[in-house]
Each structure stands twice: as structure tokens, then as C-alpha cells.
Amino acid sequence: MHHAQAKLTLRPFDPEILAQWFVESHATRKAFTRAPKAIRATTQEQACAAQKAFVKMKSLQCGPSVGWKIALSTPVMQKMVGLDAPVAARLHQKQIVSAPAQTVLSSYTRLIVEFEIAVRMSRDLKAQFNPHTAASVREAVGFVAPAIELADDRRAVYPEMQDKGLELLADNAWNEGVILGPEMALTQLLPFSSVWGEQDGLAQIKGDVYLNGESIGAGVGADLMGHPLEALAWLANAANHRGEYLKQGQLCILGSLVSSKFPKIHDRFRFELQGFAPIELSIV
Numbered sequence: 001m002h003h004a005q006a007k008l009t010l011r012p013f014d015p016e017i018l019a020q021w022f023v024e025s026h027a028t029r030k031a032f033t034r035a036p037k038a039i040r041a042t043t044q045e046q047a048c049a050a051q052k053a054f055v056k057m058k059s060l061q062c063g064p065s066v067g068w069k070i071a072l073s074t075p076v077m078q079k080m081v082g083l084d085a086p087v088a089a090r091l092h093q094k095q096i097v098s099a100p101a102q103t104v105l106s107s108y109t110r111l112i113v114e115f116e117i118a119v120r121m122s123r124d125l126k127a128q129f130n131p132h133t134a135a136s137v138r139e140a141v142g143f144v145a146p147a148i149e150l151a152d153d154r155r156a157v158y159p160e161m162q163d164k165g166l167e168l169l170a171d172n173a174w175n176e177g178v179i180l181g182p183e184m185a186l187t188q189l190l191p192f193s194s195v196w197g198e199q200d201g202l203a204q205i206k207g208d209v210y211l212n213g214e215s216i217g218a219g220v221g222a223d224l225m226g227h228p229l230e231a232l233a234w235l236a237n238a239a240n241h242r243g244e245y246l247k248q249g250q251l252c253i254l255g256s257l258v259s260s261k262f263p264k265i266h267d268r269f270r271f272e273l274q275g276f277a278p279i280e281l282s283i284v
Contacts, residue, residue, distance in 0.1 A: 011038065013046050019053035022171050025154070029109045032154035032171070034164055041166045048242055050170035055090045058172070063093030066250060068235055069149065071173035073225050073255030080158065081165035086225070088238040089173035091251060099148070099279035101179045105265050108176065109154040113263055113281065114256035115209050115271045117202075117221060117228050118147035120183055121250045127240035134229035137236055140246070141229070143183035146207070146273035147253050148281050150177040151260075178253060181271070181279035189275055203227045207257040210270040219257030228254050 017039045024030075034040065041047040055065055071087040072078045078085060105111055122142030125132055151174040156164075168174065189201065203222040208215060225231040231254040236246050246252060261269070267283040 013041065013049075014039070015041075015046065015049035015053045018046075018050040018170055019057055022050075022054050023057050026109075026152075030154070031109070032156040032164070032167070032174075034167055035170075041170055044166065044169065047166040047169040051089065051172055052242075054170065054172055055092075058092060062095050065090040066093045066096065067091035067178075067252055068239065068246060068250065069173060069175055069253045070224075070231055070235055070255045071168070073231060074223075078165075080161050081168055082162040083165040083169075086231075086234060086238075086255075087165075087169045087173050088235055088242075089169075089175050091175060091178060091253070095150075095175075095177035096180055096251065097177065099146075099179045099181045100281070102282040102284050103150060103177075105263060105283050108150075108152045110152060110156075111176075111263055111283075112151045112153050112174075112260045113269060114149040114151065114260050115207055115217075115219075115258055115269075116147045116149055116178075116253040116256055117205070117207070117224065117273065118145045118178070118180060118251055118253045119143065119186075119228070119232060120145070121246050121248050121252065123248050125236040125239075125246040127245060132233045132236040132240075134227055134233050137233045138186075138229055140236075141186045141232070144186055144189055144202070145183040146181035146271050146276050146279050148179040148269065148271055148279060149175065149253055149256070150179070152176045153260075178251070179279060179281050180251070181273070182277055184276065200227070200229075202229065206274045208272045209258050209261075210272070211261070212268055213270075216261065217258030221257075223257055224255045231255055 120143040205221045263283040272278045
């Protein structure tokens with residue numbers, strides 16, 4: 001008697017299933033970890049598809065996507081999660097608030113805050129024959145502003161992140177919101193630099209971070225992939241690669257000028273970006 005052998009068929013990757021797994025992981029405050037093997041993304045394209053599905057699900061509560069963020073803008077951070085490039089993720093309308101602001105620590109699994117340069121797009125950056133460059137995206141920057149990013153790493157174990165880069169990408173790079181400071185036109189901020197170049201004030205612009213009145217770090221624009229406009233060009237090309245583009249009016253945050261901070265209750269952060277009024281975030 002012969003037994004029929006069942007054929008082993010690999011189920012094709014379904015971004016919706018992985019996205020739903022992330023939604024449930026957030027809802028139940030599950031610690032950040034690798035997705036189950038059966039539903040895991042194995043390529044960046046799959047992880048991007050899962051992120052798109054996750055963002056769509058998250059939009060039901062948090063409002064439509066109205067901008068972009070860069071995560072892992074430094075090689076050391078990329079190496080930590082086993083990737084060789086930064087990661088692009090989306091910002092949601094209801095999670096962008098004006099400074100000063102406060103946030104409730106207990107509403108996150110584990111809150112992290114970062115201190116960023118934000119730009120508001122004055123025109124679309126659609127896909128074109130040549131990739132976008134720092135020089136070519138400059139005219140698409142309408143406004144610049146200081147920003148504090150709120151993220152939730154869900155108790156990620158950083159020394160064990162080397163194989164979780166695709167999960168980070170699919171999980172919208174942990175973004176949970178932006179505290180946005182006053183916006184200033186690029187021309188107003190850099191009156192003497194009509195041509196993008198080494199002396200561009202945006203590369204030299206300094207950001208200082210204070211916690212409860214004490215200095216805890218500083219950085220300059222050049223820390224963001226060599227120049228904030230290099231970071232913006234990377235983001236524009238990454239969006240185009242996904243079949244999307246940075247749109248007029250969208251907000252883009254370009255990476256943290258200092259290392260991520262882990263707030264405690266009653267902490268008060270102040271971010272002073274050169275040329276702007278300071279912005280504050282209180283943790284309650």
C-alpha cells in the first residue's frame with residue numbers, strides 16, 4: 001500500500017499578515033523581536049511592503065501619513081541591526097504636535113527620544129532619470145525646524161539586534177510621533193549661502209540637548225550623512241525606489257544629532273537648534 005506524500009509548498013510572503021502581527025505586538029506590548037519564521041520578511045522589498053501595510057493599518061487611529069523619517073543614518077547604527085543603509089519610515093498626522101509638549105511615559109512600552117533637523121517640502125521630489133542629490137533637493141526645502149522624535153523600541157535588546165533590521169524596517173522604524181518647533185525658511189536661515197557647498201550653514205548648524213537643565217549632548221548638521229541635504233536626497237531616492245515620492249507640504253525628519261535618550265518620569269528635555277527658539281518636551 002502506497003501512502004500519498006504531501007507536497008511541501010512554501011506559502012508566499014504576505015505583507016498584510018506580517019503587518020497585522022506588528023499591530024497585535026504593539027497592542028499587547030510584546031517586546032520587540034523577530035517575526036515568526038512562517039510570516040517573516042526576508043528581503044528589504046518585503047519589509048517595505050509590510051511597512052506600507054502596517055502604516056495603512058496604523059493610519060486608522062493615528063491619521064494619514066504626512067511625512068517621512070530616516071532611521072539608522074550612521075554606519076555604526078546600521079551595523080548594529082545587520083543592514084548596510086539607513087531605513088525610511090512614515091510619520092502620521094495625529095502624532096505630529098507643536099512644541100512645547102508633554103507625553104505620558106506609561107503609554108509606551110519603552111519610550112526613546114531623539115533630536116532632529118526637520119524640513120518641510122516646498123515641492124514634490126518625483127522619480128527622475130538621475131538620482132536626487134544634495135544639490136538638487138535643496139530647492140525643494142521650504143522650511144527647516146528643530147524636532148524631537150518620539151519612538152518606542154518596545155524593550156529591544158540592542159546587542160541582539162543584528163538579525164532584526166528587516167523587522168525594524170517593517171515596524172515603521174519605531175516612530176510614534178514628532179514634537180515640532182518653529183519653522184523657518186531655508187533662505188532666512190542661511191542668508192549667505194546661495195550655493196550649496198562646504199560652507200553651507202546647514203552643515204555647520206549646531207544642536208544642543210539638555211535634560212533637566214544639564215547638557216547631555218550636542219551635534220551638528222554634518223552628522224546627518226555628511227549633510228542634512230544628503231540625508232534628504234537619500235530619503236527622496238528611497239521613496240522613489242518604493243514607487244512613492246516626497247510630496248509638497250510633507251514633513252521629513254533627517255536623523256538624530258545625538259544618541260537616543262531613554263526618558264524617566266518628570267524628565268524635561270530642551271533642544272536648542274542654532275538660530276531657532278528652544279523646544280521642550282516634558283515626560284509625565
